[in-house]
Amino acid sequence: MNVDFEPIYLANRHRDLFTRWTTVVSLSCDDVDGTFNHSCIVLPPRHRKLTMxxxxxxxxxxxxxxxxxxxxxxALSRSQAFWHDLNYTPHFATVSDRQSVQISLECHVFTNMKxxxxxxxxLSILKHTDVRLFTVAALHIHADLLGRSVAAGDVVRHCNEYIVSLFMSQLEFQFPLAFSRTCRQRFLQQEAYLGSISxxxxxxxxxxPKLVKLISNDKTATMCYRLLQLASDRRKVARLAKFDSGVSPFQVLKRS
Incomplete structure (x- = not known):
């Protein structure tokens, strides 16, 4: 099954480049009777790399x-720390015949045995439960580049802005065990105790599985929550404002 997100439109400063971004997330489930709902647990692929x-x-x-x-x-290669923080090893490649860039992510959190x-x-015992195990099979981003001037720098900036927005507004909320840095870290911190508690x-x-779902459902692991928490602390905001260099924007793609 596919999960589609609404298109996002961006423009550069001179309004001579407009970009339209859409994303489709493909999910798969080994259970033929599995129906995707909010009770499901969504993980990265276990037998292959996650492809974006x-x-x-x-x-x-x-x-x-x-x-x-x-x-x-x-630009992606210069920001590999972003993926490493998510406990992925990234590989980047161009696919010229499809006018695309492919990001292959090797997950170090959810191994086959784990x-x-x-x-x-x-879950094989809990046949009566609605909890099903789904996998993010692939994530496809499509960008339409429109305008009189298509400069690589503007496209990279738009791409960075869109992907950061996509993570913050959609992926972290809907698929936290695959795309939330804090959620994945919390799972690693708690996994040794899950069996004992159960x-x-x-x-x-x-x-x-229910304990894993509790970790997944914790919205305090999202970047949005952490930003709101930071904004509500006037002392922290004041300290950040005193930095001579300012606060650097978050970058998934970084220009030289």
Whole structure:
């Protein structure tokens, strides 16, 4: 099944470049009767890398699109710390015939053995529950580039702005175990105790998926919550305002 997000429109300072961004997240489930709902647990792929594709619709010729793709890959490569903080190892590549950039993410949080013992086996017993295990099979971003001037720098800035917005407004809320840095860290901090808690309460492992779902449902792990918490602390805001260099914007793509 697919989850589609509403399109977002961006413009550069001179209003001579407009970009339209849409995203589709593809989900898969081994359970043929599985219906996706808010009770489901969504993880990255266990047997392969999570693939994110950024496709650009540009009619300025092959050389222009190839140059743009190389610029985007270079910007992504300079911001690998973002993906490392999410406990992914990223790999970036251009796909010229599809006018796209591909990001392959190797997850270091949910291994095959860990997923099987903590989630798949307990869920196989809980046939009566609505909890199902889904996987983010792929994420596809499509960008339409419109305007008189299509400069690589503007496109990279728009791409960074859109992806950061996508993480903050959608991905962290809907698929936190795959895309929320804090949620994934909290799972790593708690995973050693999940079995003990479950056996203490039910004398079985059947409580583990529900505990994982509790971690996933905690909205204090989102970046939006943390920003609101920071904004409500006047002393912290005042200290940030005193920095001579200011506060650097968050970057998933960083220009040289």
């Amino acid at each position: 594709t950024i496709e650009f619709d540009l009619d300025d010729g092959e050389l222009a699109i190839e140059s743009l793709l190389q610029e985007v890959v270079a 997923t099987k013992s903590l989630l798949e086996q307990p 056996y203490a309460l039910t004398n079985s492992a059947t409580m583990i």
